[in-house]
Every structure is written in C-alpha cells, then in structure tokens.
Amino acid sequence: MMNQDRESVAVEGDIEDRISVLPRNVIDCILELLPVKEAAKTCTLSKSWRYVWSELPKMVLDYEFCDELIEESESNSEGSRWLEIASCSFKPPSSFLGFPNLVTLRLASITFSESCVIKAPLLANLILNCCDGMQYLNIVSPVLKSLNVCYRHSYIALNCFMNCKNLRDLGLVFAEVVDNPNHNRRSTLENLLVSLPALEILLLDSLFIEFLIAEVVPSNVYLILVKGTNDNVEAFLKCLKTPGCLQLPSTSSAPSLLRIFIEQPIGFDFRNAGHKLSRLPRASPKAELVCDLRVGS
C-alpha cells in the first residue's frame, strides 16, 4: 500500500512541491492553524518539511496537548520526568496542575508575561536560559537541588527559591536580581544565600563578585566559580584588587570552601592580574584561588 502511494506521488512529481510554490509565510500560517500534533506530523512528508513545523513563529500548545502531557506525566513516570520547553511564550491555563513527576525542567528563550505558578513537587534540576519576564515566574519546587539561571539582560525574582532548603548547586550568570524596592540588589542575593543551608557549589557572574567580600556564603559551600564577562571587566578587576576581596569566604563563614575558580573575562588578558591575585593573602587557608587563563571562548 505504502509503496503504491510512493509510486503515484512520483508520477505526479512533475508538478512542483507546494512548499516551494507557496510562500513560507503561507505554509506557516496554515500549520499554525493546525493543532500542534497535526503540525508535527508534517515532519515525515519530505526532507524539506522535516523542521518546518518546529520553526513556526507561533505555536500554541493547546488544552488538548497540555491535557495529554499531564495525563502522560501521571501515568508514565519515565516519560515525563524530563521536560524542555524553548522559544515560546508560556501561559498555562488556570486549571494547570503543574508537573507532578517532573525531575528536570529546562526553559529556554521563554517569555513569561503574566503571573505563572508551576507546581513541581519532585523537581530537582531547573535551568532557566535566556527567559524574559522571570519576575512573573513562581516555581514551587521544595526539593530543588540545582538551579541555573543564564541571561544577559533579565531579572530574576528569587523569592520563590527562598524555601529550597535542599539546593546544592546555584548558578546565576549574566542575570540581575530583582529587588524588593526597600533592598538593594545585594541584599536579595544575600537573603537567598543565607536561606540555602545545603548549598555546596556557587557559580556567579562577575557582576556578583562583590558577594565574595560579604559574609553570606553558606557554610557547606566548597566551590565558588566566578564567570568573567566582557561588560564589566574594569569593575570586576577593581573589585578583585580591593583589599579583603578574596579574604572571604573566611574560615568562620565558609569552613568548607576549597576552591574559588575565576574564569578569565573574554577578550582580556588575565595573566598578570591572575598571578598577583593568587598571591593575595586570604583568610581561608584551605581555599585555593584558581584563575582560568584560557582565552575566553
């Protein structure tokens, strides 16, 4: 049956494929009006259709789709422990019950434009990559172990993570912190850090280098990574040279600290500064300062 179909298509092959006749915006418009499952089916039509549906400018994950996703997550523990959503705006219906079995969630290039509560009671790993409107996001995940936020020009409201008593691994790169108007940026991150007793690994953007002089690093932290950025090389180095900067975390505030790893800012020769820095006296005798001298990639 299938072979017969193939042959008859080949006979009609002299008529040009509609994807090359219809403008791409018309194809997009047609596929956008299909339920997402139907649009996804077009990937098997031919090689040129392989990724058309996945590149649609607008895709609505409708009720039907979400219901199925949730149903599956309830019935099939393997299938939905890991979820990655990218390049869309995320507005779950008010009836959305969250992801009861989800362990790992990666949200990339998502726009949140209204208050959004995601209940994920088993969520252990959360990656937020280049998401806009993170201040609207409220992720209820009491057993979260790893949180990584990466974005250049966004803000993250950290309040929903204040109760993550199991958080071991925190990364904040290129992100600024939304503050309570009564507090400065520093106090918001400070508040978060002091409320994370299990924290062991801290990856901070060099915007946050100043925190290394504050006595806020939780006592179990054994590794701090500071990521260099182009934007504030000057401020970053000035801060590093400030007396006392790397004397902290001190033995009293961070007894477990073994290593502070500083990545070379991109486009900046760190060699001299790094050498000097590594010889600066530090209060924490165990803590080793490592400067990454690889040319930034």
Next chain:
Amino acid sequence: MASTTETKQKKMLILKSADNDEFEIEESVGVQSETIKNLVEDGFTFVPLPNVYTKALIKIIDYLKKHANKTDSNDEEIKTFDKDFVNTTFDDLFELVSAANYLHISCLMNMLCQTIADRIKDKSPEAVRKIFHINCDYTPEEEAKIRKANAQAFEGQFDESLD
C-alpha cells in the same frame, strides 16, 4: 465597462492579471487589499498583478465586491458566500491563498489558511503528500525513524481521502 457618469462619481481602478486580462473595479473595493491600497495612495490607478492569474483574480474580485458591501443585515449572505467560495479543490485553494498573500488581503488569507488546515487535519502523511504534490525523499527506514521519534503525533486513525 462602467459608464462614464459612474466613472466620474466613483474612482475606478484597473487590475491587470498575469495573463494580461484587465478588470475595472471601484477603488473602494480594491483597497481592501493592502498591496492595492499602497499603490492607490501613491497615485496609481492601473495595477499590474504579475503574480495573480485571471482565474484566481476573478474569484478574488468577487470576494472583494461582496465584502465591500458588508452591512449588519447581509451577514448571513456573506457567510454563505464565503462557504461556497472555499468549497473548491485544493489546487484552487493554493492558487487563491498565494494570490491573497500577494495582495495582502488578511481576512481572505486567514479564511483560506483555516480551510486548508481544517481539510488536511487528520489526513495520513501519504494523503497530505498527494495534496501538496510532495515527493517523499525519505527512505522507508528514515521515515520510520522520524515517525518513531515523534510517535505521539502519529497516534490514532488517519484519513486517507484527498478531498
């Protein structure tokens, strides 16, 4: 051809199709197309449409005339007209949607895309290939692999018809 007196009262436009047929329509009818509107605003009254063939242009002019006279009372009549308008073959729909896209008539474009979407919904990949005249260049193994990777999308029954 419209009479001279009428031409004086109402501004007229001439549309020329890809196969060189000319059609005179009222400006108020034509400007529902953004493409025509822009040309009219630049002072043109003769509009060559090298991407629109006569067969599609006749239907589109019908559509524009009907929709230019839209009032509250003829709502039902227009709905019936629209229903008949899209009740045609896939090839005609593709021809019309290309023309509507070129002419930037968004309401027509949406209606045609919705019709095509509704009619290819639930169709088997083989049926959709025939409708779009797509040559499948996957090997059966490649196709099976892609189907497997997107298994969720291929659940349920397919419609094999081509209408």
